[in-house]
Amino acid sequence: MDNNFQIKTFEEYQQAYQQSVDNPEAFWESIADTFTWRKKWDKTLEWNFEEPSIKWFQGGKLNITENCLDRHLKTRGNKLAIIWEPNDPKERYIRFTYKEVYERVCQFANVLKKNGVQKGDRVCIYMPMIPELAFAVLACARIGAVHSVIFAGFSASAMADRINDAGAKMILTSDGLNRGSKQIPVKRVVDEALEHCPSVEKVIVVERLGWAVNMVEGRDVWYHDEVKDVSKECPAEEMDAEDMLFILYTSGSTGKPKGVVHTCGGYMVSAQYTFSNVFQYQESDIYWCTADVGWVTGHTYLLYGPLLSGATTLMFEGVPTYPDMGRFWQVVDKFGVTIFYTAPTAIRALMAGDIDDVLSYSLDSLKVLGSVGEPINEEAWHWYHTHVGKERCPLVDTWWQTETGGIMISTLAGVTPMKPAHATLPLPGIQPILVNSDGSEITENEVEGHLCIKFPWPGMIRTTYGDHERARLSYFSTYKNLYFTGDGAKRDKDGLYRIIGRVDDVINVSGHRFGTAEIEEAINHNEHVIESAVVGYPHDVKGQGIYAFVICKDIPEREDWLRAEIIETVVEKIGKIAKPDKIQIVSGLPKTRSGKIMRRILRKIAEGDTSNLGDTSTLLDPDVVDEIKEGAL
Ligand code: 6R9
Secondary structure, three states: OOOOOOOOOHHHHHHHHHHHHHOHHHHHHHHHOOOOOOEOOOEEEEEEOOOOEEEEEEOOEEOHHHHHHHHHHHHHOOOEEEEEEOOOOOOOOEEEEHHHHHHHHHHHHHHHHHOOOOOOOEEEEEOOOOHHHHHHHHHHHHHOOEEEEOOOOEOHHHHHHHHHHHOOOEEEEEOOEEEOOEEEOHHHHHHHHHOOOOOOOEEEEEOOOOOOOOOOOOOEEEHHHHOOOOOOOOOOOOEEOOOEEEEEEEOOOOOOOEEEEEEHHHHHHHHHHHHHHHOOOOOOOEEEEOOOOOOHHHHHHHHHHHHHOOOEEEEEOOOOOOOOOOHHHHHHHHHOOOEEEEOHHHHHHHHOOOOHHHHOOOOOOOOEEEEEOOOOOHHHHHHHHHHHOOOOOOEEEEEOOHHHOOOOEOOOOOOOOOOOOOOEOEOOOOOEEEEOOOOOEEOOOOEEEEEEEOOOOOOOOOEEOOOHHHHHHHHHOOOOOOEEEEEEEEEOOOOOEEEEEEOOOEEEEOOEEEEHHHHHHHHHOOOOEEEEEEEEEEEOOOEEEEEEEEEEOOOOOOHHHHHHHHHHHHHHHOEHHHOOOEEEEEOOOOEEOOOOEOHHHHHHHHHOOOOOOOOOOOEOOOHHHHHHHHOOO
16 A cells, blocks of 8 residues: 555554654654655655754655656556536536556657757746646656746736746747636736846747747747657656656745755655545545645645546636536536635635535535635634535645645545644644744643744755845744744644644635735835735635735825726736725825834724734834824725
């Protein structure tokens, strides 16, 4: 059995947890042993959180795609690996067996090689949720190229920043994409980005919509032309356990997104272990994670985790609300989905619809439900558990981050306790602690603190691409010898964790992270803007909404025109997903005498709680607070 590390009872969980704390190396070795290695590692772990330097399974040689594909061919060659459901329910779905995915990945890998990609090169992928996206990711891994997937909703400018930071040689994209009732010209966005990306030599374009697109001679090629005469076999490149597998950009509290780096061996071990245990995956399951591959959840729990486990994973091109609010449930019934993993924002959007949109589907196949990306409020938790899970499916609230590579704190479905709105207990191998602002550990229960992790785990971030110091500053310098998550959490009387949200200047909008500085920088690009300050505020569907306070040079007659202009600038700089929900034009911002914006005050105003703004006497101009309060939206 290749998942004989699956925990079946609460006692087994407790034992595994204890062992993982007493002897973490032995614990992870026994899991790593179940994988296919070209050569076993010499040293299980070497680490320090000062530099930081984290190395797992040093000297080990492997290729993650041999573990995702080749090792299943004998026993699961004809088993379905990927089911692809298109945006439009009238279009036919496509199914791929493990053998077929293996062949498609090898072909794609050969196309990459033919076009000059070599081990270690960075390849950016800007593609919709089509099967070729999955093949492209795995093809990079097969030949040892580092993939950097950029969510296809990002703007040309955001894409260019990521391409340049990674120094990518090649872009993989498509002509266009479907999103609900809309069609979006993806290739045009790539062309615009590439005006500012000197490192890019080649663009490979996959046909999705059949649109005529601009093809730059000598740079752009069609995938369907390139794939014609390539082999369906491609030897996997031998990788070191600590070689880079991928870069994925995420927002931090400063303006520029960070390229989170994951490596081959440790990420692989974490991905399968967590997938198998959290969802209690069984061989016959049909598993569906609704995340886009552009985010970390799509990496670990749509592709790598399920494929490493030999599972059937469903990939959905569309959105939850198209053609109607029953789309998710229709797909669940259509394929007999047994494990369903989505985000609270989707649940809240669907809750707002008619209950019959859920009740008219049987949903009998479902066994396990999952949630990820942001805190799930109790109301959404109960709705999901009752109407989707019919109170018979365990609901796992999985807390983790791009930087952690895989799930850190979660119920193991049906095995460990669950509690509404609580991520509950750490997985074996994960040692979370709560600390006070001075970094001292809080050991008792019924407390709140900053969530840190005190011991390394295989799937953790190794560095931020091209800027190791940034990784140190962002995660390892706040508290000595701890990895700081940026989240605040509570621990209840039974030791169960509840994640409250970010304690840094990061806003979580519909499960997507944005730094306030990143949005401010975008807003400030608008020619009418002098300065801005952005904060998050509670939003019924998105979890957090974006509230911008903006000082403008000249206020035209129509403020709504100015607001639309500012929104347009943000869409251009980052993408539609970062559009401010509210823009308040102000004449000044609450600043301290040293010029720092007092965000605490703005946050309160944005939340609509102006009763107690605390001490404003240190402000440069206390009157501005009254003005902002009066004009609050
Ligand atoms: C996987 C993913 C990470 C941030 C994280 C936290 C929030 C994620 C959560 C959750 C409460 C959960 N978050 N899962 N908060 N409960 N189950 O989402 O990665 O995009 O990097 O976001 O999302 O604030 O720090 P990423």
